Amino acid sequence: MSSAPVSSAAEPELQRAESLLGPDAQRRLSRAARLSAIAAALWLPQAAALAWGIAGWAEDAPLSRTLWMALVFALLGLLRAQGDALASRLAYRAADQVLHAQRQALLDREALRLGGASSGALSALLTEKLAVLGPWITRYRPAMARARLLPLLYLAVILTISWAAGLVLLVAGPLIPVFMALVGMAAKDASQKQMVEVGAMNTLLIDRISALPDLLLLNAAAASRAEFAARAEGLRERTMAVLRVAFLSSTVLELFSALGVAMVAVYVGFSLLGEITIGTWGLFGPGLTLFQGIFLLLLAPDFFQPLRDLAAAWHDRAAAEAVAEELGDLRQDRLVPVLGQGGDAPPLPGPAAISLRGVSVRRGEQVVTLPDIEISPGESLALRGASGVGKSTALDVVAGLLVSETGQTRVAGHALVDDTADAWRARIAYIPQEVHIPDMTLRTFLTGDSTSEVPPEALHRARATRIVAALPEGLETVLGESGAGVSGGEARRLLLARALIRGADVILADEPTADLDATTGAAIIEVLQGLCAEGRTVVVATHDPALAAAMGRALDLEAAQC
Template sequence: MAKRRSPDRLLSQQAQGTLRRAALLSALAAALWPLQALALAWGIGGWVAGAGVRESLLAAAGFALIGILRAVLDRVAARQAYLAADGVIHKLRQGLLTREALRPGAAASSAALAAMLTEKLAVLGPWITRYRPAMARTKLVPLISLVLAFSLSWAVGLVFLVTGPLIPIFMALVGMAAKEASARQMVEIGDMNTLLIDRIAALPDILLLNAGDASRAAFEARAEGLRARTMAVLRVAFLSSTVLELFSAIGVALVAVYVGFTLLGELDFGTWGTGLTLSEGIFLLLLAPDYFQPLRDLAAAWHDKAAAEAVADELDALEADETAPVLGQGARAEPLAGPASVSLDGVAVHRGDQLLRLPDLSVAPGESVALSGPSGVGKSTALDLMAGLLTPAEGTVRVAGRALDADTADAWRGRVGYVPQGVHVPDMTLRRFLDPHDFGADLDAALCKARADGIVAALPEGLETVLGETGAGVSGGEARRLLLARAFLTGADVILADEPTADLDATNGAAIIDALTELAAGGRTVIVATHDPALVAAMGRVVLFGEDTA
């Protein structure tokens, strides 16, 4: 079994400090119980012995005041731990979103990432809020209870000394199984989310092929797998809880039996020669449950730690993903000065364990070029490189006469109009989508040039229509024409289009080709990746991508 690494590495220095304070306050609150127990035992003992009302009231007041102090300390400690947990989870989510947004080719699927951001990172909350305070209480309270018990009765101290360590021993043994079960459960949660997203994306095809029953069966099988993994975690949790409760119950029962028979005069050993008074016996009885309580709390939090370790391992795997990030910061910048030219020189990119080499390519300003060839030879990859969405493992991408790097990428993208195969329309009005920076240009003219004016006319609220996250209300070809309209509107002088006529009928395909040729005729640099002979013929030059050049 691989050596387990502590999930403490996920905590920032500030969170570590906050948690230390929370743990200290929690331990101090728990350490006040012996004082409460002493006040209660003294009060009961005095009342039985016939002490006055004043002594009883003093004991009750002491018990209440210490209880209030404990409650305040517990509340402050819980608040500090919650703030630390909230800050850590927020920071991890923000960092993960930022990092993965800049790595479009990352190994993690969107479903797996969503599962990590929602369900899995939330698992860290109980570990942060419970484990550290429980560990602090375990280090302090049993030791205090053990010393106090031995000071009154070596027999009770011996019971504590023998039964107490059994709990951490069994907790460690069960913890190994708990981590494995938690890790399997986390994997199953990710797989479940991935399957759900895939089925939703393929829903039209599932309905078209009448594959609903088969899809439902696959989903039911995955759900059953998740149920089995979850039950495995619960079985481990209940097993460990039963074992630990057994030892603590045995320990408390032994103390109760010893104190009872000693006070009845049936036992005359186990003390330091003076016997036990009623107050001392009650004090030991009140002390016994609290001796075991921190150990029981730690055992419960140990499962939280096991789940946190599983999540931390997955985060490490995401960190280890060497997918190159998107160049730049994705911020708005002034357009990069220079000619609208693009070139690839000795460029190669990682595709899994393989190195994909692309043909050298030089596109002059105002030129229209079609990248053609079989699927999988790097046409789309070349467009992503030209847009700064990928970083080459070898070679140089030059744009506007300069190397495309982190310093120039944002400014270069200010000149680029990118039309991907799958168009994502944010949740905003069509007017804002077409003119996000409020250029104030003629929207109607841009839509006419892109052959998209009819699309807007068919929408219920025209330019004020909110299309939604997936562009609901327009087809794929219509969404691509809207992107071309934005290129006309913003004045982008470099157009990169990935299979812009794929899966379109002749009418929509012809409209896309007309819009691209009009952009080229207007002096824009147009580069398309395509299998469409009609689009290839409409471009001024063809660059062949093939197995011999990849």
Template structure:
């Protein structure tokens, strides 16, 4: 744990956007300077009160009151402006980090689960806010104010300065010791938050199966266990926070109490030691009041820093998860996902020397060349790289080495969106958005869906079985369709939109023999019409219907 005065660029600070860094620096300086105005305020207040006891002219008290009020207004403006800068820095940083994670994960395949990513984007990233708005300003005040107060107190009383000098450093020492435990407790709490969210999303997705298998009670027990673990982690964080607060309040209270006792007995004439003797033995009323007003504020910056230290511990735990998520999500897919005109050129595909990391291992993909209107089947056991090769062709994965040429041009961020405008991609797991079937197929709420396209993809029965036909809302909260039905609907969409490149990943999986054979006929017909078709499949009939087959492993089907 770093010391109070040692600036160190931590993992959490590396999450800050450059503009947020500048705003935080300004906020920290302004907050420290505004807080330092208490020094002349305290002097004005003590001088004004001392004038009452000394029967000084009323004008002295009025002038001191005016100075105190003006300095208070200036201090309030500075603190308000500093807080505004800090909150703007927090908002900007949270927006930038959320957008970066969304850009990385928008079209990812595998990696961090959606539930864990959602927990990171909402609950966990939000914990950066208190750290950004409180820690840096608190650190600036802790560096400046105790030293400034010590320079003001020491010429008046070396005894009061000695008390504060002994009690003050104990706060950062215990803050560092407790801070190590706080960071570990916060890290464990964040892990439990993510696990709870993942469990919730998984169980919601599997709810029909849980009811069919009569496993609701077992799922409820698992929820109870996970909730209890989260409660224990949260209580551990709170215990550390309460322990830290107790220790810090103890030392600050003792320090203020000892200064108050010394000032009291000195004003009563019982103690004549502890001063330099420049103004006579003991303290004057002004000096005593000035010391009493400064002593609590000597500890306040350290107490603020201690409170913000817990925010820093939570932020460091979140920063570790952000770094891990960015590594897991990897680089974002090529392109921006925008609607652009289709890429010009023949519908050709060429892969040469392509290799990339996938699932913790390095995959070296075979060289592939598909002429316009050609058809190709990728054959091999699970894990051999069939799906990965399709994703590379679609620009959903960027190779580390080698090159991918599509329509005679290099596939990169500038061309990926235009290339995908020509593609109909049929993955194994289809995400059906929460829109009507008509809009899903045609791309428009009132778009036409030719019956011929439904017939060719053997999807007429799917539409007939839906409660409102083409106007049925699909998706998570809609009527829904099975995986095999969704893949056939994607082929309908390809026929309607005129896609001239078809990429299909196990399109006949989960289908009965008759429907699978019909779908093979559809894909073969698309290839015969001059469309470029690439499929990944274990299905011998589908492989045989393609013009060429590439075996990714010699012992594949």
């Protein structure tokens, strides 16, 4: 499916929501709307057949007339059911297509967005918020098509029978869309506030779960529970506000619908009793015939039914607009360009030399200027300096995870561009501060294959043998997305073992000894020194004087920028 066009901030909300659909979904929904309207319009001949059959039964007409009308009614009902089913199938397929495309586009985009949304807010958008697009897609467009066609069609037929009944519906009908529009503005505002509260609630939950050990150590569990309870109360109030608006609009709709149907019923009843002799065109005599009266009674409620359906879908539309507006705001955020496609590629040929010249990088609203850096093949370098000076930024630039606004980065004798980034990353082992271990077995994580052998020598050199032995299933243990079951220092040693197994000849490590005890930190330093001795290029960003001293050269970025 082609990606939906990006809407501008000045675009109307409905157009924003419509822009999420894409051409394939638009075509499916147009067909679904037409089928739904045509299927609903079949009630007109159905009602005529039912009224004619009942009138014949009451007027002692031959039984065959009633039976034929019953057969016509049943056949039209089957045809109507088939049309509704096909329309629903098309609408639900369009909804599935749109939700899948929007989720994938959001995941692809958020992976590259500066700063990035919190995991709680992102999960709320991906699950709870995007899900509200489903009812809007499946209900709103078909309901709008029925509301545009059926009331006018029914009104035209009713007016040919009784101008009085038509006048009643003509007065009551237009009041409903007017009140729907007024209530709709309140519904959109209430939905927006509810969506904000849902995102905040998810963010708070994820943050508190990740900080649970610290909260327990600081004896702050009670305060955290109180904050969570306050946030939950806020979400309850926002949800109740949405429900109040929904009940208000439903009450207004049902009031005018009931009044309109009741007035038509009173008119038909008194006309059939002969008490009212006006309101018809006089073609069949004064008053209404039994067939006409029953036919009017069957059509009057269905005159309002499309408006009822549209009112129900109106709240879906308001929620969809709120989500579309949030997605539109995300699209306007600056993206971090990442070089390459992130796929597998053969290693980039050439000696593992690294050169940064005149490089500056934008991170959010800040521009980080890096000094010129030259790293020879097999050299070890420690990048030092205060927090925010650009140590981690320099590593990200070397790995092709950030693209500089100025200057040039060269690796292995090649310019680091889209065409070379994936091949260059095939030679790199990156050890971040926060290690992410995917949801796979440790064997697969270390070797890239679920059946490959893990060399014991690699585990021994990385000081990871005891780590693996302590896991419940050894190399077959699934550590999960957060690396549960191993500490930060253990996860970094596993990454070093992975670098040894896969033969990476360029090691980039961001604060590899941070927050570790002296023994674990010394073990990691020893492993990095061993990699340097083998001729691998090692670049570390660190505040640790012991690690910086263990490298062949140290570069103070703050001093180098002066």
